[in-house]
Amino acid sequence: MNHQFLFRRRVEFADTDVAGIMHFSNFFRFMEVAEHAFYRSLGFSVHPFRNGEEDAGPKVGWPRVHASADYRLPLHFEEEVEIELLIEEVRNKTVGYYFNFWKNPDSAEDRTIAATGRFTVVCVSFDTATRRMKAVAIPDEVREKIAVAPEGTIPADIVR
Numbered sequence: 001m002n003h004q005f006l007f008r009r010r011v012e013f014a015d016t017d018v019a020g021i022m023h024f025s026n027f028f029r030f031m032e033v034a035e036h037a038f039y040r041s042l043g044f045s046v047h048p049f050r051n052g053e054e055d056a057g058p059k060v061g062w063p064r065v066h067a068s069a070d071y072r073l074p075l076h077f078e079e080e081v082e083i084e085l086l087i088e089e090v091r092n093k094t095v096g097y098y099f100n101f102w103k104n105p106d107s108a109e110d111r112t113i114a115a116t117g118r119f120t121v122v123c124v125s126f127d128t129a130t131r132r133m134k135a136v137a138i139p140d141e142v143r144e145k146i147a148v149a150p151e152g153t154i155p156a157d158i159v160r
Helices: 026-041
Strands: 003-010 064-071 080-090 094-103 114-122 126-127 133-136
Touching: 003 114, 026 064, 026 080, 026 094, 026 114, 026 126
Parallel strands: none
Antiparallel strands: 003 080, 064 114, 080 094, 094 114, 126 133
């Protein structure tokens, strides 16, 4: 069972502002990219509804119902960052993720958190006739592959 996923990404020029610092909004994009890579690592897709294609896994989607971020240190153009995804909570229809953005990920001495973030996603099915989403229970085949991070892994001083 997986409670943690690590994903590396380089800050691209398009991710930055005029000062060469990653724009605050791009932290959300990076969290989403890490989440998608996490699903792929489990053998699933976050978008299994493509017409004419057979994707592995259940036919469910995961829209966000909450997203937040807290910023501590800037990330700069061409800097490599490690995004750590931790499963904070699993309920009947929702999953809560906690993200750490690790600056200087290869240096034990300089490795530090640049930002943290959270997503809450809801499991939905898509009714093609009505073109609407409906919240559904997380399929067993997903639930069997994920677990909540051990206590103490996510800082307790962070109020949700």
